[in-house]
Amino acid sequence: MAEQHPSHESGGIGWQPLARSVFLTTFLGAVIVVGTVLFYIFAGGEDLIARLIPANSSFAGDIDFVILVIAGIVGFWFFASLFAFFVLLYQSRRRPGHKPEYLAKHDHQLHTWVSWPHWLVIACDLIIIIVAVKVWHQVKQVAPPADTVIRVVAQQWGWTFRHPGTDNKLDTVDDIVTIDRLHVPLDQVVHFELQSKDVMHDFSVPVFRLKQDAVPGRTIKGWFKPVKAGAFDIQCAEMCGIGHGLMPARIFVETPEQHAAFLEDSARNASVPGGQSIY
Amino acid sequence: MALHSITAHGMPELQGHHDVHHEEHWFLKYCWSTDHKMIAKQYLVTGLLMALIGGFFAYVFRWQLAFPNQPVPFFGVVTPASYNMMITQHGTIMIFYVAMPVLLAAFGNYLIPLMVGADDMVFPRLNRASYQVFLISSVILIWSFFVPGGGFGGAWTAYPPLSAGSQYNLTPSGSTLWVVAVAVEFVAFLMGGINFIVTAMNARAPGMKFVDVPLAVWMIVIASVMFMMSVGPLIAGSVMLVMDQNFGTHFFDPRTGGDPVLWQHLFWFFGHPEVYVVLLPALGFLAEILPVFSRKKLFGYRTLLYSSIGTACLSFFVWAHHQFISGIDPRMANVFAATTVLISIPIAEIMFVFIATLYRSSIQFTVPMLWALSFVAEFLVGGVTGIFLGASGADIHFHDTYFVLAHFHYTFFPIAIIGSFAGLTYWFPKMFGRHLNEGLGRVHFWITIISFNFIWMPLFFTGIMGDHRRIYSFANFPDLMTPDRILLREISSVATAVMGIAQVLFFANFFWSMYKGRKAEDNPYNANTLEWRCPSPPPHGNFAVMPTVYRSPYEYNHPDREVDFWPQDEPPAGQGELRPEGAH
Amino acid sequence: MSGQIIATGRSAAGMPTGKLAVWMVIASEIPIFGGILAPYLMHRIGHPDWGQMAASLNVWIGTFNTGLLVTSSLFAMLAHAAAERGDGPLAAARLRLAAYGGLVFLCIKAYEWYAKISHDHVPQTGTFYGYYFSATGLHGIHILAGVAILLAIAAQAEKGKNLQRVELIGIYWHFVDVVWFFLFHIFYIIR
């Protein structure tokens, strides 16, 4: 087994220098973390996620920000741990003349090795929690006043969207009901009432960073504010049976003119009679 | 050394059936044995077979995702129904029929009596019954694939009302059989778990204090306790679900006062602790393997132990992080986000302990050590990505995307596959009395690890880019059919096929070595724990002389010693009798 | 290699193996009953209308059954006392009395179920009944299992064998009794 030659530097290398170096690395790490966070904030780092998927709602950037803060923090820990890991793998590889050391200090002294990182992890956790909860609160717990209210009804396997029509009021005769196509005005706060007729579904618009389960028997309210015109995917994000993969829909974010045209069009040749409840 | 008194305390439950077995019928030997080692092997083989099924399903639906709606080689065309059924059963099989039986049941059975220095489990017949019940449950699960309507396809989480009504899921018998199979399995593991806990508590060798118990045993015991405390509500939930499916009750049906979200609470109250139930045994294996192949004392036995207990306790308070956007009160999400992120503390300590063990050690890169080291590196990826999901604000985007899948495959694969391989390659000489082939083992290791990262690294990105789970074909979503996304999916699927093929190496190595491998010594690694102090493979009854324990299991390279290891049962110098030659 | 069982006889934790196991069984059963009772209580609070359905349960029958189980538990305790003195036949007799108590309980329960069902108070008509039938049914299965084990152990105790098991089944029987106490209160008493 291991070689029995005396170690080249026998004794003297206990836990203390070790703890000191760990402390140094972690301190540097903390500096890097703070630096990264500042960098994201001032260098418009949200683009990092937006490059992968467009950020087309008012809160998309905030959610991306949470993601990036976490990426900075855990990224540091991840690379620091892996760095230590591979350095130790290399340093401690088995070779002639290398003798493992028996660390016989009392457990709580050894503990220093992990207790410093441990406190720093707690500090990082607190940052993560605060950032995450703040954005959660803003997206899911409160909502800016509504410019318009729509109703989204999910069922196996399709979506029914009820738009308020020209009077901007739901459940009136000029409501516009569409299947699998949702039209919303640009730059307006849209509140939605989400319902399901049968099983769980989920109203998800990835480019908005929007997601909410539809629970049968309940009406769940939520909001979003589109900030870019265009047509985007709506996905059902909760397993709802065989057709779960066949439940795509599109959301059309329209400029005021386009939206006015849509309202007018639908009023003229409404395929589903407006105001008549279809569920 | 005299046999330790059998009737030292309490009243023993001696039964006549446990005589020395002479020439037995093969059926009695292989299928009706009460020997914990045989039962362990039964669990192991069942788990391996199920892993093949689960892995095959993974290959089929991965191929479908990369090359939608073309016939999959060796399978055929994947329909939406068969896709859903395969992902559901893949998840169920991998967790309940691979990870649990291999990590907990097989290794728990094999290691606990050997490592605590006992001849068997305290309830050998209960042990056998546990495997038999488990086998019945596996048969029910497989049977459910072939009933009219097909196997259940409502995801392994089985959210009602989808799972509760056959008008919704269109698998009237498949869904019931699925719940029954899983519930029956829970009963099997409860029986096994009680046995594990009581054996480790009561049947320890004389002298073995709590801090002398090898961590593999500790971890399996903690996992069993967690399982015991968390599975009850889901058993109750399963009963309710079966009633909803077949007897017209409405526990989960909102129309008559039921609540569909209730199931989610019952499921995840179990489901989250469950992920640590499988994590802990794998960590236990690491705690055995790392010290042996780095010839160094484990860094912080107590730290590891207390962190694991801390993880176990905390894990009961995080379950709703799976339900952030499922319609629970949004204020609740804040509490659960905090508890979830805090779980990084004990797990970070565990990881640091493992890494610190390598400090000034002498590492031998054997195959089990490679698996153990790769566990640390890969699990870190899975662990830190869990934090993104635990942060409620970020989970709004990530929930039910491939980011979640990549997160938990980076935890589950290290645990269930890497951990199992680590344990299996490490204890193989003890189990079968022969060595595995090192060269073949290395090749298999590298192909598996590299292809694993090629499967799952790309899917983090498709997840961020909006690919959702459980979608049988992305072709219906224009935004998701960009060339970069398609390329990422294809890389992943091809890597899956590569990994599948690489497993041939493992099975070849496994069966060839079982019969033809180099004969194994009793203690080939110069390890300290008790299982290496009996013959390889150990006979019925395990130890020729029942061991007495004098020290903790991780005393490597002690300065007072000539040799670099110090078996737990070696009497201190000048104390006790010398052990008879040949009984080492 | 030894032909004797060592593991079963050891007692490193200072408690006999069998007793430890019984406590473990109970520890794993509590979450099962908890898993059905906690949701029931939560929904009960949200549905005051369930009170009416609860009113249809017969408190007198419930009370009688409670008394029955308490008496039965008492006999299990007396059996333990007899076993401690080494009096196998007396322990067996008392265990059997305890078992008969369980059987009568089941008969009454069956009558109660029958009465409910014939009034169309079935699980399908209301989630309250769903909980009522599942919880009492689950408990009934435990009683049934308990009766079978009581009788089996009585048969052994009769011959003076395995007297330590008298105490073990007693512990389990008390547990089943306690569970009934909870069921009785939250289904029959709270209105």
Ligand code: HEA
């Ligand atoms: C064994 C498997 C396993 C393990 C160990 C984990 C570990 C963790 N998991 Fe994971 N998880 C699953 C299996 C697992 N998970 C599965 C199967 C699902 C999906 C189920 C389904 O829907 O089908 C899931 C889903 C899931 C979700 C729900 C996502 C969603 O559906 O929206 C969340 C959310 O919080 C989550 C979080 C976590 C966290 C915080 C950990 C933590 O334990 C991780 C802690 C570890 C570390 C953090 C790394 C080490 C620490 C450091 C290096 C220090 C530095 C770190 C910081 C400063 C933070 N997981």
Ligand code: HEA
């Ligand atoms: C332990 C858990 C585990 C493991 C190991 C795996 C392994 C793999 N999984 Fe899976 N997976 C789940 C648990 C697991 N999975 C769960 C819970 C779900 C969710 C289901 C749901 O949504 O309901 C899921 C879902 C899931 C999906 C999502 C489907 C969807 O939502 O549409 C995908 C897609 O790519 C996938 C792919 C894979 C792949 C390619 C592997 C490959 O890494 C695996 C390749 C495996 C093999 C080639 C076999 C390996 C080994 C042997 C044969 C030898 C065994 C040896 C020993 C045990 C010692 N898995």
Ligand code: CUA
């Ligand atoms: Cu609707 Cu999935």
Ligand SMILES: [Cu+2]
């Ligand atoms: Cu979880």
